[in-house]
Amino acid sequence: MSESRLVTVRVLATLLVAFGLAYVGWRWTGTVAWHAWWIAVPLVVAETYSLGESVLFGLTMWNARRRPSPPPAREGLAVDVYIATYNEPLELVARTALAARDMTYPHETYVLDDGDRPEFARMAAALGVGYVTRGPEWDGRARFAKAGNVNNALFRTTGDFIAILDADQVPEPRFLDRVLGYFEDETIAFVQTPQQFWNVPDDDPLGSRAELFYGPIQQGKDGWGAAFFCGSNAVLRREALMALGLTRFSQEATGRLRTALRGARSRVQDLEGRLAVRAPSALPVAEEALAAIRRAEGRVRHGDVLGEVTYALRQEIHAATLAHPDIDLPEDVTAELDDVVEHVEVVRTDQALAIQPMETSTITEDMATAMHLHAMGWSSAYHHEVLVLGLAPDDVGTMLSQRHRWATGSMQVFFSDNPLAVKGLTLAQRLMYLGTMTSYLAGFSALVYLAAPVVFLLTGVFPLVADPVAFALRFVPFFVCCQAMFLVAGAGSRGLWRGQQMSFALFPTWIAATLSGAAAVFLGRHVSFAVTSKTGTDGADGWRHVRTQVVLMVLLGLAAVIGVVRAAAGDASVTATAVTLVWIAVDLAMLWVVVGAARYRGFTGPDPTAPASSELDAALVLATADDGPAASRPLP
Structure with a gap:
């Protein structure tokens, strides 16, 4: 972010806080319709929550930094590259393994196959990369999904630095060369790079682009010493992970x-x-x-x-x-x-590994691990350069499953390991983690923002007691500052509007995830790790995943018609009805994104990550042959 843009963001953030506090303070002290408290109080609470999230966003952007290029990678570093897989297709993993193997900085590449599939072992052998699966010590014990897979590999390999890639994340040859230089700073525990996807059309119907997060937001968190580890496209220092594992043990x-x-x-x-x-x-x-x-x-x-x-x-x-x-x-x-x-035995444990370097208490092991590394005093870096291309969900069902997993894991951490109570974090780090976790509470505020206008148009119960002009004079400056800061901070990032729509329209997913996270922590309910499908699941039945939103859109439309009829008959305030109709229009514009998502049938363009490689073809043939090589490098 340029210096002039940063100054503009700070000015807008200051105005946002001033206008926001004035508006919310006015709402609480003089405008709550206490005779209809059952809708009026939830509405003002939702507005207060929205102010809090806006302030946290402004704080994040306040210190956004774009790092200069790191020094060149020092020669002789021992690097292991992990490709984590469970049920992904063979060709997909082989393509990633080939690209990872051919990165220019000297390293060892390993396929971490949690599915323990013989054809994957043969594929790894054919490509000349390592193959790691679980040993018998894991039988009958908790496996901890991806976190357990990585922890298992950490005790079977020896590299000082660990690059982690998801099975569909294809790296450029220079990936390691571009990020290893950061580790000249001995306090750096990990370096995160952006996640970008090649199979997203220009209109991004599923909201897969995360350019605001993998850009201004990560740069803002980096400025406060809290750049996040996001599970893939990152390099981590083994020493830091092992120190965390030993400390937690x-x-x-x-x-x-x-x-x-x-x-x-x-x-x-x-x-x-x-x-x-x-x-x-x-x-x-x-x-x-x-x-x-x-x-x-x-x-x-x-x-x-x-x-x-x-x-x-x-x-x-x-x-x-x-x-x-x-x-x-x-x-x-x-x-x-x-x-x-x-x-009375200190090392007694019912787990396969006594020491678990990667956090295993949540299905978002990446964020929890990063938070505890920061709490130990380790630092992190966000390198803003696309060096890996991945595969985004190709249907609405898979997308919702992925978002539900992210949100559920975040809320698990929020309820069980809240950053406000984690010793060792700075105040800024606590707020950076808190802002990400509480963003999923937006599901409840969205529900209120949808319900309030319907209640008024159908019943005449308005949740505010205020003069329309007085309301506009206080609300409009706050709203404009919020949108202006969002646009200025995200300038150059694609998908800003789509991101806002998805944040609002996926409210059923956020509510369900929050309840799942709370049930996991307070009721001991098991939360399973759902691997994101790389082959799609919906076919032509995407509508069933968004039926709640569709029903609400119909209800909003009917409420608008009834409200107009009531106003025309003199049964409702014309001014209040007009304000509410604008509100309905905004709600519909936000929800409309689910229509495109449900109708989306997958990307049909070219695949830029597909190599024209006879070696890959030969490896796939050997992998599926019964008499192919059994294993690449037997590891204990």
């Missing part, structure tokens, strides 16, 4: 040990009670064991090394049973103490 192990020690103390106290009745002579052994457990709890509170704490506890309890040779300990007492020692 230590925190979780400490929690497990505290719980185990509390349980041990309770069991030994119960044992004391039983011994006092049937074997009083054995009480000194139980008392010494209880004292040892209390000492262990004190050491944990003081931050002693957990392994040393458990080792000392085992030794002390064992010594207690030997310190009184004159006492004939009942066998069940000895067994009880042995069982106590057995359960």
